Amino acid sequence: MELLYKGKNAVVTGACGGMGLEISKNLSENGIKVLMLDLQSPSKNFLSENINCDFKRLDVTNLNKLKSAIEKFYKKNKSIDYLINTTGVLWFNKDVSATDIKTEIWDKVFEINLKSMMYLSKTIVPLMKKNNFGSMVHISSVDALSGDDKPQDAYGASKAAMIRLSKSLAIQFASNNIRSNIILPGPIETGMQKRWKNNPKSKKNLEKLIPLQRVGKPHDISNVCMFLLSDQASYITGTEIIVDGGITSKP
Numbered sequence: 001m002e003l004l005y006k007g008k009n010a011v012v013t014g015a016c017g018g019m020g021l022e023i024s025k026n027l028s029e030n031g032i033k034v035l036m037l038d039l040q041s042p043s044k045n046f047l048s049e050n051i052n053c054d055f056k057r058l059d060v061t062n063l064n065k066l067k068s069a070i071e072k073f074y075k076k077n078k079s080i081d082y083l084i085n086t087t088g089v090l091w092f093n094k095d096v097s098a099t100d101i102k103t104e105i106w107d108k109v110f111e112i113n114l115k116s117m118m119y120l121s122k123t124i125v126p127l128m129k130k131n132n133f134g135s136m137v138h139i140s141s142v143d144a145l146s147g148d149d150k151p152q153d154a155y156g157a158s159k160a161a162m163i164r165l166s167k168s169l170a171i172q173f174a175s176n177n178i179r180s181n182i183i184l185p186g187p188i189e190t191g192m193q194k195r196w197k198n199n200p201k202s203k204k205n206l207e208k209l210i211p212l213q214r215v216g217k218p219h220d221i222s223n224v225c226m227f228l229l230s231d232q233a234s235y236i237t238g239t240e241i242i243v244d245g246g247i248t249s250k251p
Contacts, residue, residue: 003230006133007081009033010229011070011124013060013116014086016040018190019139022218023084026226028052032082035073037066060087060116067123080127082229083136085120088113088159095152109154114161121169125178134178135233137225138166142186142244159184163240170238179237181228186244188216211246 010027014020015036024042027034028050036042036055047053056069074080089112094105117138128134143152144160163182170180187206207214224243227233242248 001232003030003226003232005030005032005229006231007032007079007135007229009035009073009077009079010082010084011035011037011073011080011120012084012086013037013120014088014139015055016042017086018218019185019188019221020084020086021046022222023086023225024053025050026222027082027084030226033077035070037069060119061111063119063122066119070123070127074127079131079133080124081131081134083120083124083134084225084229085117085136085138087116088139088141088155090152090155092152095154097151098153098157101154106154110158110161113155113158114165117162117165121165125169125173128178129173129176132177134173134176135229136166136169136178136180137228138162138180138182139221140166140182140184140240142184142242142248144184145248166240167238174237179228179234181233181236181238182240183221183224183228184240184242184244185221186210186216186242186247188218188221190218209247209250210244211250214245216243216245 010032012020012024012034015024016038024034024036034053036053037058037060039059041057042055047055058065058069060066089109095109140162141159143156144163166180166182220243224241
């Protein structure tokens with residue numbers, strides 16, 4: 001099945017992480033112009049090899065700067081058709097049980113993971129409404145679905161809230177032909193998982209627990225994202241898709 005895309009312009013946040021880079025690359029290869037937003041910068045090679053990508057160094061928790069960058073992109077390209085929100089932080093050492101976490105860490109995780117989603121919605125949905133078309137894909141986590149005896153409670157709670165917000169956006173703006181869906185990745189090999197480089201054995205032990213016997217790659221998430229954005233997914237909105245190698249299906 002060949003995937004087709006009605007839209008021509010996309011905004012990707014968290015664009016220089018493993019998943020964000022892969023998604024930006026796939027969008028560019030499909031002739032879609034991409035505004036990449038992140039505090040990290042992509043390599044010069046990435047931008048020269050993916051000619052449809054423009055990068056803006058930006059903190060997505062700064063509403064004024066976020067709005068300015070997106071509106072400038074909209075003015076130049078006349079539409080924003082897709083939003084791919086991969087923004088997220090997972091601070092293993094600092095993000096602990098809600099009973100022990102420092103309140104400033106809790107607030108900062110929620111600001112980055114969840115409040116930024118509100119900022120993006122506030123900025124981009126009105127622009128999508130002007131063209132009566134849009135598709136949003138947000139990246140949550142399977143950590144939103146269960147508790148943990150070694151928790152990152154702020155991360156899991158913020159990612160769970162993203163699911164609820166995505167569903168609400170889907171219902172509110174369906175009449176404007178704007179869709180909102182959310183992907184829940186399981187373990188994915190990205191820069192967020194630096195611990196595996198220091199302890200390869202922990203990764204191997206984890207893979208034994210995954211029914212498909214491997215940790216996911218960024219392209220596993222990007223492939224699902226590209227489908228959800230495509231015309232072939234035009235009847236899918238307000239749902240979540242788990243991409244985890246089967247680990248959440250285990251008893």
